[in-house]
Amino acid sequence: MSVACDATPTLDSQTNMLVKYQQVRQYSEHLISPLSAEDCALQGADFVSPVKWHLAHTTWFFETFVLLEHVEGYQAFHPQYQHLFNSYYNGIGEQFARPKRHLLSRPSLQDVLAYRHHVDEQIIHFLQSDQTQHQALIELGLNHEQQHQELILMDLKYNFFQNPLYPIYGLPKIDAPAPLIAHSGFENFAGGLFEIGTSARSFCFDNETPSHQTFLKPFQLSRSLISNQEYLEFVNAGGYEQAMLWLSDGWAWLQTTQICHPLYWVKQGDDWYEYSLQGLKPLNKNQAVQHISFYEAHAFAQWKGCRLPTEAEWEVAAQQSLFGPHQTSLAHMFDHNWQWTQSAYQPYPGFKAPEGAVGEYNGKFMCNQMVLRGGCDLTPAHHSRITYRNFFYPQDRWPKTGIRLAKDINE
Template sequence: MKDTVSFSELTAHQRLQRRYQRVRQMSLWLCKPLLIEDYGLQAAAEVSPPKWHLAHTTWFFETFLLKPHSPGYQAYHPEFERLFNSYYQGVGPQFQRPHRGLLSRPTLEQVESYRKRVDDAMMRLIETLHQPDILALIELGLHHEQQHQELMLTDIKFSFSANPLLPVYCDIPLTNAENANSALNWTAFKHATIRQGFSDDGFHFDNETPVHEVIVPPFKMANRLITNEEFLQFIDDGGYHDPLLWLSDGWQMKQQLDWSAPLYWQKHDEQWHEYTLHGLAPLLPASPVTHVSYYEAEAFARWAGKKLPTESQWEYAKTTTETEGDEQLLIEGEQPIFHPASAGSLTQLSQLFGSCWEWTQSAYLPYPGYQPMAGAVGEYNGKFMCNQMVLKGGSCATPADHIRSSYRNFFYPKDRWQFSGIRLVE
């Protein structure tokens, strides 16, 4: 008799249970390097403490699945609905985002107990479900948690960077191995009318639909991301001091925040170093420049005489070309590296996935005919479609099965704490 059952032999409910457990366990795995003192860190209003991420992702399942769809379920704590509600006005009031670091209570032990209570109830709920809309809501909750897994890493990095001791999250050192690139070259794309948006089977967010036609004029796209060495040329040429290279809002932000290099760059003994989740390291010249704002990316493109790609150009290039080096950097690996690697000798389009999120020049707006999901979960994407820019691809901190060509990430133009990089078009 077999002792184990293969994944293909599992029922649909068992497969969903296994996926649920795997995603939920990953959040805890990412917290293994943390000390108890780290769980409450919040160095800026836009980042959240690890303990809050663990609780909020649990709140999502309790609020949108267990309370309405699990008869007899009793909420873990009446105040958790307010403490761990991020921005869902349709659910009720929220604790102020900038003050999440003040929540020393509930304790980490209580949050872990909260997660176990909700996970046990979710396992029972999944066994009884048959309604496609509720099953889809569970999948949304899992992708929501995967988004927060990436945010946990970038938030931990930002909060650690505020400590003069520059704590090390991952003790695997970065090296100069394969830190060389081919020359920047260009792939040409002809004029085309493309179908943009998600059109495959499987999960997608509502902002990736509906599929619609877009006319894309001819363009050329760079084979790889811009490197630290190439961005240093921009710095050395006075790029941070030339207002003619900058959008007006970007120049004002640069002046206000005194930007003179990407986030986490610092000089020691006249040599550039970069703070990483692996600690402070000498700047690797051929690694992709990362942690730049849209304003910095746009100024660099203008300095280089190029442009950032549009969202349509990026999707057209990804879906019509054989690309190289697109294996994603799995955060589940035995020896994960939480930093973008160089493209090496690859000459075709590369680094589209698993390196840096790539700024586009496209504003984050609804696709023609867009309809948000019904109810409070409709606040997930739609209400943010103003004053933000689209990023494509995925970063070294993005779970591999969370990435797809139609994915529309979005951040404000000033944001730098995500793994955001630069690809050029002409």
Template sequence: MTHQLSDLTAEGLRSFVAGQLERSRARTVQLTDAVDTDDLVRQHSRLMSPLVWDYAHIGNQEELWLVRDVGGREPVRQDIDELYDAFMHARADRPSLPLLGPAETRSYVVEVRDKVLDVLDHVKFDGGRELVDNGFAFGMIVQHEQQHDETMLATHQLRTGVPVLDAPAPPAGRRLATAEVFVPGGVFEMGTSVEPWALDNERPAHAVRVAPYVIDTAPVSNGDYLKFVLGGGYEDERWWSAVGWAHVQKASLVAPRFWEVADGNWMRTRFGRREPLPLDEPVMHVCFYEAEAYAKWAGKRLPTEQEWEFAARFDPATGRTRRFPWGDETPGPQHANLGQRHLGPAPVGAYPAGASPLGVEQLIGDVWEWTSSDFTPYPGFRAFPYDEYSLVFFGPDYKILRGGSFGTDEVVARSTFRNWDYPIRRQIFAGFRCARDPRPEERV
């Protein structure tokens, strides 16, 4: 619905924003109430913050932007700003900080939210401030909370102990008619200049020419990836880039994270439950280098970011760039696996209603998809409303992921949304699909 925010009355926009704030907070509470005090303050991995840090950080960002900046109100807890500044302290160091305890954190975020709702009741959306135009600042904070909720979900995956999360199983998969499709290429509008809550690195919309290519109709499955593992892929330097091979050796990688062999059977651990490896699900918890190596082994490559978005948004029948693969409609449960509705990827072929006009499926939700592209700004990029969201991360150190995962909320999972991470990261809910250059006979 966010693309239609400009059509709402001020009261309609207030109601929509309030609903999004409530929805994101309910998820945060669910993820933090699911564990006891010890688990809230414990660091479950040096790659992740303690859950209690994420919780208070969510409140602190909400206070900084909505209470102080948008609302012009007095600070609630100015003394903790530095503790919850993500750029001041590395994740590995956060447990040693004098953080708010669980009870104090809960009290703090409630107090902040009460003030935010009062700000929302009085803000003038037509006051000429870009920050509040179409409720942007509120949308930015809603997305920030949902992004941290996905981070906290990844922390839950890393914690040990009895399972504490549950959700219904995703819909059944189906066999796809074809494993890959030819994309004729062409010029399309990449990015956006019209989505009211799109973040700065998604802007502005710009014309991009894409050469013809072939792309997989579904993400690579566990079953397909297992063939690479069993075929000695992790022992064969031919499939790896020099830096990827060095990482495999240093990190002693032999399979995706959370995979193991028990009594001769391949198993995976998912939120505290060890279960047989589901061969029909998209592979997950692989780093960029693993995705790149598999693609080479399969005689393919990873798609570029431009190829990924072209496959997700371009309608060759009309020459139009859609909001989503299925059209302009906001994602529903029939389209994609989003929002922690299920606690894992759905089997391949589970969402035929989410297919693009080209016949490419599961581009949105299930697993983030590694692309071959570095994180760089679009032509005409302007940092807004602060440099630290995107600008400081541009460069070759980060690779782009697209599409969202089962843990990504619909308010984030735009076809234009750009995620980025270090190419060695495996704790995120990341998989991939392959692409390749077309053979001469396929270009006809």
């Protein structure tokens, strides 16, 4: 999660913002259209949340930071919702314990949807009243909701996977990975001084700022993501049993968890299968390996005699792939899977967290997490960009994460 950097909307953007608000909010409800109330209440582990909670929390965001702050006389829809659906904003007040969100059978899904519709009605009226000075806050709320739309699907997938029936989600194009475009080998990138990050006045999250210069030595980036076939070779070669491939923390994590293959791989007899929201199907070896922890990605890179890219290398390569001399050379930079980097999630030089509660959930998480770049096939359309910095803990596997390799070029 991140906070928006400054953006100055104009009166001409009022209608566009209203349309975007309606589209984003409606898409969240489209995602739950195949689900039952029981589906929306599942929480398979403390690091995921029920779908119902996501629907309420994203609504809480608009009620808390827009309506309660900027609409005179507005009264909260329900006095306890400020507590129940606050994620981790200490400046707002205490939060209901995350591991216990599955216990919230009340409010019902119907009640949560009524909450959404009430807040939507108020926000639409707010936007129609020429509140252009607050459109940056609305834009932040919409991007926040798009992040949760991706989390809804990733959390639902983990929750469904706990069921030996391997439930099938009802929207057929969701979580249905396509085979990789076969771009073999590595692309060379020259070293030098490059500018990364952004100071643009269009929307961005605050952790993407400020733009700054960084020096890179010449490097290579693999033209494609690592496939299931390539990762299966690592599994079959005993990659999970070779301590020298693993970081110390990763090896300790491996001994504790006894993990020996990617999340959602299921072996039945001699055959491998993979679970997606479309059910359990034979492992497609031509698809990108996914749901890989940073520890696994790092070990695989070591096994291949490579490394993971830094986030600066990834960003420079993406710039040159889209706008420079390396156009179209790198496949799947923004689809299939988020790509682990070897960069710790830290503030850029000159970064300052915004004041107030909305500034809480970014800067305070810049510790013990790793940066991922790009996007995945669950990321809402037009949500990703070159400077986008995602971040997760190195042991996390439930996000849709994959591997792109890097190498040094000896000058």
